[in-house]
Amino acid sequence: MSADSATVTYREALNQALREEMIRDESVFLMGEDIGHFEGAFKVTKGLLAEFGEERVVDTPITEAAFTGLGIGAAMAGLRPVIEIMTVNFALVAMDQIVSNASKIHYMFGGQVSVPMVIRMPGGAGHQLSAQHSHSLDAMFTHVPGLKVAVPATPDDAKGLLKSAIRDDDPVILLESEGLYGKKGPVGGEDDLVPFGQAVVRRPGRDCTVIASSRMVWVALAAAEQLATQGVEVEVIDPRTFRPLDLDTLAGSVRRTSRAVVVDEGWPECGIAAGVAAHLYEACFDWLDAPIARVNSADVPMPYAKNLEQAAIPQPADVVAAVMSTLAREVPR
Amino acid sequence: MSASPPPVPPPDEMRDIFRTMTLIRRFEERAAEEYMAGRIGGFLHLAIGEEAAIVGTVSALRADDPLTSTYREHGQALARGTDPRAIMAELLGRATGICGGRGGSMHLMDLDRSFYGGYGIVGGAVPLALGLGWAARYRGTEQVSVTMFGEGAANQGVVSECFNMAGLWDLPMVFLILNNQYGMGTPVERAAAAEDFFPRAAAYDIESWKVDGMDVLAVRAALSEAARLARDERRPACVELLAYRYRGHSMSDPDTVRAAEEKERWQARDPLVTFERVLLGEGIMDGDGIAAMQAEVAQVVDDATAFAQESPEVPIAELADGVYAQPWNDDARGSALMRP
Incomplete structure (x- = not known):
């Protein structure tokens, strides 16, 4: 830009x-x-x-x-x-x-x-x-x-x-x-293109890699702020394109942090988070210190009632909990 | 302003039409043999009996009019002038096939001849034809987009959507409903609420009518008029051709549903036999000329088959080539790209 x-x-x-x-x-x-x-x-x-x-x-x-x-x-x-x-x-x-x-x-x-x-x-x-x-x-x-x-x-x-x-x-x-x-x-100018297949680091960190895209980037960044107050520094990476997927950047981060959370607004079964996690297991298994955690929307048709809907969509607190699980830590109250 | 062909073609064109119909018949018969011999896999949908519909249509169009079809489309490619070797090689799944062995019988395409392909989802190519007509108007060319589909496809909702948009926007399009009276094994009377299909297009303000699809000159005249409407008056048109396929839906269909009497009745109106009588009667060809043409066509089909059989298979190393027109790096090959 x-x-x-x-x-x-x-x-x-x-x-x-x-x-x-x-x-x-x-x-x-x-x-x-x-x-x-x-x-x-x-x-x-x-x-x-x-x-x-x-x-x-x-x-x-x-x-x-x-x-x-x-x-x-x-x-x-x-x-x-x-x-x-x-x-x-x-x-x-x-x-x-x-x-x-x-x-x-x-x-x-x-x-x-x-x-x-x-x-x-x-x-x-x-x-x-x-x-x-x-x-x-x-x-x-x-x-x-x-x-x-x-x-x-x-x-x-x-x-x-x-x-x-x-x-x-x-x-x-x-x-x-x-x-x-x-x-x-x-925003960029007339000739500023964003190439496909290039992830971007939205926030650097050393403790855990959080992969999120679209609106979930902002959910992940909000979670990162909360985690920072607990002394946990997560690295938030936005793939920007799912096809092609910049696995080099994602895997490079996970090899440094040894932990990963994938945030995905879609459903959990055979979803984006599942697919990205599978790639990361194949690419980074020997580097991982904890199972990769997924944060998805609930496995239900989206309900109307506001409280139910909010409960169904990934929230910053869900990301915080997932990160803490990879660190084998309790979420502080 | 248009160069639409005259209602009765000149003698040399009459001979060309008959040769192309004969080529399609012999090619399809040979393809059936290759299938039975196990050299052609998958589905093989033969158009034997529908030669008048195919050749009558193609002969009425300009060479650069985009043509789309169903999965029963060997004849359309042959009529457009695609090398029979490249078609037979595609059917045999060889590297020399017109689509490099990626498409097979159902997915022939010859872009150099404005044949925009055969498609396997019933009714699914009609929106593409709408887009080809759209592009012709957007660019201001005189092209007319022509799409052939069956009466079975006419029951798909997307075809009605296309009628509506073509009528709404006056796109330069011809919808050609090839009514061969069966959707696989289901006769039209068990699938459609009304006997005729062309009035469906009329409901969207598209000029439409029905002709005998076994009579190549009738088909050609109808398509000439339809193309003229689309080209010169910038109005879409729809022609329903009533025809009959002699074989089952595909080679895997033993064709036990249709009555022998019905098949015999239609075969008595065989488009090749009928047109041969016209040519003989009008002195355009004689027996010797026809025999010579048939021998030449047999030679072409023999040659195409031998070429296909002798052609190399596609190298496995090329499996993932061509998934993308614009790969994103040197290693970009299908899902393999997603690996580090």
Whole structure:
């Protein structure tokens, strides 16, 4: 990021990335539900219809499968569509297009054609939207070879990862967090890309490695503050992309701290935390002084009631407890 | 403004059409033999009986009109001019296959000939065709995106979504419903509420109609008109072709559901036999000419099969090549990338 960079919200950072890339490359167009006249359910596309017109900022009917597939076809023809699925919850309707078409077309046809598209969608819980509107499905997308999966936690990464995604020749799933759109921070300029597969250390520490992404980075950092008051210094690492995963950086940290906690807003079974922990066991088994701990959302459909919802989502206290467990210490009261 | 072909093609094109239909028939018969010999694995869906639908369609299009299809698509690739050697080698899973042995029978593609592929999820390629039509309009080309799918796919919700968007946005598209009357073993009357499928497109303000899919000239005329609407008037169109496949759904289907009488009735209207009569009757070809063409086609199929059988297998070391168009480092190879 440049030294004189302005402080903007995560939402505005995404908007800047879209606008800059649309100016840079005429083959970039946006498509999704209510992204034009309504300017997006989360206002990420604010002002873009007015600037670029209806051919490049396209409001669709409520047909996630068809307009996602349309984006894939347009990408096969050499355009660079950025498809907005209003929330990750609705991506399930388009899953056949994403998994059976987007991820496979380059390989299945012997590399004759690529699919340079971005599918943006926010996810996560915390707004009492209950079972069908609170998914974190990062693991489902990360499971699929052929996709790339980016999970920005800051405005700077939101802008830089989206710009990289638009310029990438493969289908990229950009998972935004509904809870971060208002988060402020500095951002880079027009040519500041965040490369895929490069984790970043959010806070250095020596006692335990805490791996977290997207909104969970902020949960982990809050936990790190609390732990510091107990004399425990954790190293918080944000992978930024799950596919590719920067295992070198993650494993390098774990070999130094000998302990690891993986924080993941998704469910525990076959999830991101499970997958990352498996990699770390394979890469760092001889260095580990304690079992790797996972912090996940509860293994339940997300409940509506506020107290139940908060109990289901990872909280700083859950991360503190997990770190303390790797240190074989009681959580102080 | 458009260069749409005339309703009745000139004699040399009539001969080309007949040769392509014959090539598809002989190629499919040979593919069945290769499957029975164990050299072709997986699914093998044969289009025998559907040659008029395939060749009539392709002959009505421009070479750069993007074409998408189902998993029953060897004929579309052949009609577009893909080297039969590269197709047979793909069926045998060889390195020389058109997709390097990654796709197989269901996933042929020949981008150089604007054949955008065969897809295995019923109805799943129709949104891609919508995108190819979208891209043509976005770029201001005169291309028309044509997608062939079965009447079974017409029951998938995503196809109706595509009808709606094509009609809403007037995309340069032709939807081609190849109604071969069976979704695997289920006849249309047990799967669809109404007999005809083309009115479904009409419900979305798309001009649509039905023609005899066993008559290659009728198919060609219908597709010429549909492509003209899409190209010149920038309106989508939908054509339903009523046809019949002679074999089961795939080679693993013993085809015991359909009555022998029904099969015989349709085979009596065989598109190759019917068109041969037209050519003979109009003096466009004679018996000797047809025999010579058939011998030449047999030679092409023999050659393609020999080429495929003699071609090398794909090296195992290349298993993970091509998962990504843009790998992120030199070692970037599929899930192996995720290792340190």
